[in-house]
Structures are given as C-alpha cells and as structure tokens.
Amino acid sequence: MSRTTARTATLLAGATLLAGALAGCGGGTTATPAAAEGPRIAFLVPSTSLRSMAYDVPNFSVELAHRCPTCVVDVRTAEDQAEQNAQGQEAIRDGAQAVVVVALDGAQAGDLVSAANSADVPVVAYDRLIKGSAIDYYVSFDGGAVGELGGRAILDAVGGDTAGGAIVMLQGDPADNNAGLFAAGAHSVLDGKVDVASERYVAGWSADQAAVEMRSALADLGGRRLLGVYTAYDGLAAGALQALTEAGLPGVPITGQDAETAALQRILAGTQTMTVYKDLPGQARATADLVADVLDGQDPQTTGTTDNGAGSVPTVLLQPQAVGKAQVQSRVLADGYTTVDALCAGAASRTCADAGISAGS
Numbered sequence: 001m002s003r004t005t006a007r008t009a010t011l012l013a014g015a016t017l018l019a020g021a022l023a024g025c026g027g028g029t030t031a032t033p034a035a036a037e038g039p040r041i042a043f044l045v046p047s048t049s050l051r052s053m054a055y056d057v058p059n060f061s062v063e064l065a066h067r068c069p070t071c072v073v074d075v076r077t078a079e080d081q082a083e084q085n086a087q088g089q090e091a092i093r094d095g096a097q098a099v100v101v102v103a104l105d106g107a108q109a110g111d112l113v114s115a116a117n118s119a120d121v122p123v124v125a126y127d128r129l130i131k132g133s134a135i136d137y138y139v140s141f142d143g144g145a146v147g148e149l150g151g152r153a154i155l156d157a158v159g160g161d162t163a164g165g166a167i168v169m170l171q172g173d174p175a176d177n178n179a180g181l182f183a184a185g186a187h188s189v190l191d192g193k194v195d196v197a198s199e200r201y202v203a204g205w206s207a208d209q210a211a212v213e214m215r216s217a218l219a220d221l222g223g224r225r226l227l228g229v230y231t232a233y234d235g236l237a238a239g240a241l242q243a244l245t246e247a248g249l250p251g252v253p254i255t256g257q258d259a260e261t262a263a264l265q266r267i268l269a270g271t272q273t274m275t276v277y278k279d280l281p282g283q284a285r286a287t288a289d290l291v292a293d294v295l296d297g298q299d300p301q302t303t304g305t306t307d308n309g310a311g312s313v314p315t316v317l318l319q320p321q322a323v324g325k326a327q328v329q330s331r332v333l334a335d336g337y338t339t340v341d342a343l344c345a346g347a348a349s350r351t352c353a354d355a356g357i358s359a360g361s
C-alpha cells in the first residue's frame, strides 16, 4: 500500500469517525457506502495538528452532512506539503468535486492547486492561507486579532512595572501563514511597550521544540527579569512552562491559543494566563455552507477578500475571543465547545471544584 493510500480515510459526512482514521495510523478506513453517494469533497489536513484531527475533521464532516447529506468527505492526513500535494492530486483523480485544504506549507501547495485548476475543481484554503497560486476561497479567523489578544493579555498581566524586565515570544511554524499573522498582531500591541529579549518561531508548532527554544531564550534575558511569555499556541505554552518549571520560574504570565482542554485546565489552575478561543464549529459550518453553495452552483456569502499573491481570494473571516479564568465557564463551556466531563476529568476535578465548575453549574 502506498504511503498516500495508507493515510487515506474515506468518511461519509456525518458518519462516526473511526479512531484509526483520526490517528492517521494507516490501514485506510472506509465507512459503509451510502445507497446514493453524492459529491466527494477532499479534506486534506496535517497529521501533526491536534486541532485538525480533534476538531476540524469531525466538525466539517458533521456540518457538511447538514447541508449535503449524500456528500462524501474524503479525509487525507499528511506529514508534509509534498505528501499533501500528492494526496490532493490523487483525490482529484478519484473524483473529488471540491478540495478543502489545511496546508502544511501554504507557499508550497502550487502543484495541488494547479491540478485542481486543470480539473476545474474549486480549492478552499481552510484556516491557513495558500499563497502564490490561484485558489477559490479562504475561510479563517482574523489572524492579526489572534495575536493582538495575546499581546494585550501580556500587557495587562505585566502592568506598568516593566523596568529591568523583558518578555519572550514563541511564534508558530514559519511555514504556516498564520504564524506570521499572529506575530504581526502581537507586535502591533507590544512594540514600544515592553522589551522583547528573544523571539523564536517554533517548527511544526511543536511543544517539545518550544521547551528547547524557551530554555535557550532564558539565556537571552541577560540578567533582566522575565516579565511574561507570549506564545502563539497552547502547545507552545505547555513546552515553555516545562522549561520555566525546570528553571524554577513559576507564576510567569503566559499566553496561548486554541482553547485546548489542557490549556483550559492550566488556566483554571493559574499556571497559564489566557488562551485565544476560536469558534471552530462555526468555522466548519461556514466552510460547509460555502462548499455546499458552490456545489449547488450558487455564489457563497463571504466577508471580504484576501490578497494571496496570485489574486484576490473571496474570504470568510471569523473573530477570535480571549479566554482567561473568568471566561472558561461563561464562554467556552456555555458555548458547548467542551464539556464539564472532559474539562474536569481526573486530576482537573479539584481545580474545577475550586473554580466553582461542576456538572450543571
């Protein structure tokens, strides 16, 4: 079985997702075909993103099923852009009528986009912009606003007392266009207000690499106090916290992004200051609506356009929200984004109880 085929899982929209498919662990999982199989939509995601596997794949499948019950979502998970390009080309040969892509390296997806263009198959960049080639749509969050929320949280936590101190910034994967957008947003509020001792981009958004970067960033402080750590993602915050704990530096303000369950638990426990929360089901819904409209031959509703270097791409942009301790209950749980059972499992039950969060609260 080829590398590509081994990572392929064909899912009927709305069908239960199978664990093997989600883990991208090979074996090729195919759900029972529906009596009347409708259009196939390729959904190409990184195997390395917790978010894609835990949220985007199931959310998009469920949302598309609402609009197009016979649609088949063909999920393929890739480790790098070359593999994703090959998967997209294969999905198009297999008859995909639309391709929805969370790119690993948005500047290197040209082969995939040209194959789609030649076959007249629309390409939707999901969350991460594809640059330099002619894509049809882009659905994401306002990346500048994501960074601004984290930056503002650092300033709030630091207050006016910045003398003799500096912050560290851990940005995302340099191949992901979002990393640059988040960084620019954070700088727009932090620059001129607080010194930055060290700023590092973390390959693959990896928590382990974030710990490595944080350890060496501490050396860049050169005797200054560590005022705070801006990180562009909850996984990076986890890695940075590991390095801070090893260095005996508890209680440093630290930001994240994605409202991962582990981060919400840290926020309740007081070890992480905030996270940037995105309505991922809403993003999946917006994309499913857009894809269903396009398949129906209608013009989908968009909120603006984005210049991707190859043209002006019709875009749907959603707004992120800051979540600190006070908003875990009122925003994240109230939205049904996660459940008390998931948030308060195991060791977290104590922190939840201290924060007054319990089933039915």
Ligand code: BGC
Pocket: 049, 050, 051, 052, 127, 128, 172, 176, 178, 179, 205, 233, 234, 257, 258
């Ligand atoms: C997404 C974030 C996610 C990160 C790491 C970014 O492109 O916008 O939501 O945290 O990738 O997976």
